[in-house]
Amino acid sequence: MRRAAAVRLSAASATLALAATAGVVLSMPQVAAAAGNATGYASQNGGTTGGAGGQTVRATTGTAIHAALCGRASSSTPITIQVEGTINHGNTSKVSGDSCNTADGVIELKQISNVTIVGVGGGAVFDQVGIHIREAGNIIIQNVTVRNVKKSGSPTSNGGDAIGMESGVRNVWVDHTTLEASGGEDDGFDGLFDMKNDTRYVTLSYSVLRNSGRGGLVGSSESDLSNGFITYHHNLYENIESRTPLLRGGTAHIYNSHFKNISKSGINSRAGAKARVDNNYFEDSKDVLGTFYTDQAGSWQVNGNIFDNVTWSEPGDDNRPAGPNPQSNTSVGIPYSYSLDRADCVPDVVSRTAGAGKGLRVSDGN
Incomplete structure (x- = not known):
């Protein structure tokens, strides 16, 4: 990513002064919002461009991220926030302003649009601080690590979700991130990547999700469809x-991903959900893959997947595994173009490209 020459914030307003003391440096609005273009469903519904065309800010604290949001001319003014360093509870405080709605102890992207948060330099780690997206649209999060976000114990943040979205969220692209916990619900953690209450047109790409009881969900209950x-x-x-992911209603496209050491259940399509599952390596x-823990079934279309040392439980009223020989029971049309890597190449491709700090590498098809 090209970087424009940096200029220090003036003290013309209290918000900008706070940003300056919190570790923000502004650059001229000349850099691109993020490397590459949004893929998958995030490319639909008008596309996802984040802060492209707007000002670029460098932030080293959570408070600085909030100050950058609050210092915009409006809640929709495009902005790219380049983050370097460790964001934690000690440096993440609420900032007030007409163009933001922030809170302590969480990166709050609420009632805003046209924002990119991208890790740069030595890397960006959100340590026990989650990212919450609510009533927001056109958001890009790229090249960051979010770890050990708790819903119980101390400190807590974002209901225990590494990245959570809810309430009328549209067009979010999360790319080259590392989302991780250190245990399950009994250890105080919840989901790594959760969506609920009318969240649509989202892509999670080239990311690592690990060491958690719950990978993520779409829909908070059987009635949240x-x-x-x-x-x-x-x-x-x-x-x-479990929950890699859990789908309640809606449509999902899952391709070229590597699933390793999933101990209870993986892609859980239920309550009328439809999942297209292409060229993955399990x-x-x-x-x-299947419908688990409910009698409200979902469906799936499977193509070209590899199942390597995968075991399957016996079917029952609340347990309908797709295996041991998964077959399609629906058809899912995909409105965007995409290229598939061979399933047998997926573990190698993903190991070279997925996660923060990989130089935003993507598959070249070889």
């Missing part, structure tokens, strides 16, 4: 108990 059009591609799910796991 207003979400959908989600793409997951070139991701690694490793050492996850390894050393259990019940990686």
